[in-house]
Amino acid sequence: MSKTLLQVHDLGVQFKTDDGIVKAVDGVSFALAPGETLGIVGESGSGKSVTNLAVMGLIPSPPGRITSGTAIYGSDDLLQMKQRDLAAIRGNRIAMIFQDPMTSLNPLMTVADQLTEVTMLHMRHTYRQALQHAIEMLEKVGIPSAARRIFEYPHQFSGGMRQRVMIAMALSCKPDLLIADEPTTALDVTIQAQILELMKELQQQEGTAIILITHDLGIVANMCHRVNVMYAGRFVEKASVEPLFATPRHPYTLGLLHSLPRLDEEGNEQLTPIEGQPPDLIHLPPGCSFAPRCPYRIDRCTQDDPQLTDVSGGGQFACFVDVTKANPAEQSRA
Numbered sequence: 001m002s003k004t005l006l007q008v009h010d011l012g013v014q015f016k017t018d019d020g021i022v023k024a025v026d027g028v029s030f031a032l033a034p035g036e037t038l039g040i041v042g043e044s045g046s047g048k049s050v051t052n053l054a055v056m057g058l059i060p061s062p063p064g065r066i067t068s069g070t071a072i073y074g075s076d077d078l079l080q081m082k083q084r085d086l087a088a089i090r091g092n093r094i095a096m097i098f099q100d101p102m103t104s105l106n107p108l109m110t111v112a113d114q115l116t117e118v119t120m121l122h123m124r125h126t127y128r129q130a131l132q133h134a135i136e137m138l139e140k141v142g143i144p145s146a147a148r149r150i151f152e153y154p155h156q157f158s159g160g161m162r163q164r165v166m167i168a169m170a171l172s173c174k175p176d177l178l179i180a181d182e183p184t185t186a187l188d189v190t191i192q193a194q195i196l197e198l199m200k201e202l203q204q205q206e207g208t209a210i211i212l213i214t215h216d217l218g219i220v221a222n223m224c225h226r227v228n229v230m231y232a233g234r235f236v237e238k239a240s241v242e243p244l245f246a247t248p249r250h251p252y253t254l255g256l257l258h259s260l261p262r263l264d265e266e267g268n269e270q271l272t273p274i275e276g277q278p279p280d281l282i283h284l285p286p287g288c289s290f291a292p293r294c295p296y297r298i299d300r301c302t303q304d305d306p307q308l309t310d311v312s313g314g315g316q317f318a319c320f321v322d323v324t325k326a327n328p329a330e331q332s333r334a
Contacts, residue, residue, distance in 0.1 A: 005209050006032040011069035013054050020282040024050045026233040037210040039224035043278055047233040048213045052179045057086040092122040095170035096179040105154040111165055112150045122173045137168040160191035174206055181213045229253045232279050232289035239315035249317035251296045296321045
């Protein structure tokens with residue numbers, strides 16, 4: 001995985017609101033190799049989706065604007081491309097699965113119309129070619145009786161089947177990069193597993209790189225090679241999946257892992273939630289944004305802003321305290 005498919009550097013995104021400027025993404029950098037799966041995790045509002053909408057050129061302006069950064073794909077900076085040129089890449093070389101397939105699919109168009117539109121635009125298919133290709137894609141994602149069901153409307157499909165239609169649409173042009181934004185949200189556990197397994201199979205077949213946006217570390221463990229943990233618009237930890245689960249370095253990462261449900265010795269489900277609420281992105285606290293919620297915080301955390309530092313053996317984290325050695329009860333409170 002030495003070759004780089006996408007290189008994002010110092011990405012900043014802000015939104016103007018009546019209450020002030022929201023720094024939704026603040027100096028985010030990451031790279032992705034062909035065939036790799038990168039997980040971006042964090043609570044709702046941490047900036048995960050906005051980061052990738054910026055890469056796709058889908059930030060609504062106004063109220064949003066990209067304030068800094070580059071996103072190099074091939075020899076092009078996606079952030080500087082004209083919308084017309086970016087549209088030729090979007091849905092073709094880079095595709096996205098959105099959170100809610102019911103709102104992402106057009107309820108007034110049949111599935112056939114929506115799937116054929118993609119390949120007629122990007123692959124110059126005739127309608128007959130596009131229809132046959134669309135049926136094959138629906139069969140590939142496991143939709144039964146695809147040749148008949150393709151002429152139905154989105155509301156005639158279940159949530160899991162609509163998500164499969166979205167995956168079929170996203171993969172129709174065999175993209176180099178697939179951005180999956182909470183692809184299993186609101187699906188039952190069985191369908192979640194089927195969707196994730198489908199994505200893994202298609203990745204193995206096509207060599208597609210995946211950015212997986214999620215709040216679920218269980219999905220990350222099953223799907224990803226590397227993971228970036230995001231909080232208040234910044235990455236606070238970057239690591240390969242195995243080291244991150246074995247030895248989390250940032251208190252927020254540790255909190256996310258502890259908040260996963262688990263069974264105690266008596267078979268009762270246990271979890272430890274992260275105390276407090278995510279910060280107001282208009283009025284961020286001084287120092288570390290996570291400090292007000294952090295059981296490991298020291299005086300310095302409320303004064304200075306920690307930057308990402310390298311970890312021996314790979315990875316980075318942004319914290320003044322090494323949680324692998326610290327006891328929260330021994331930390332002085334600010």
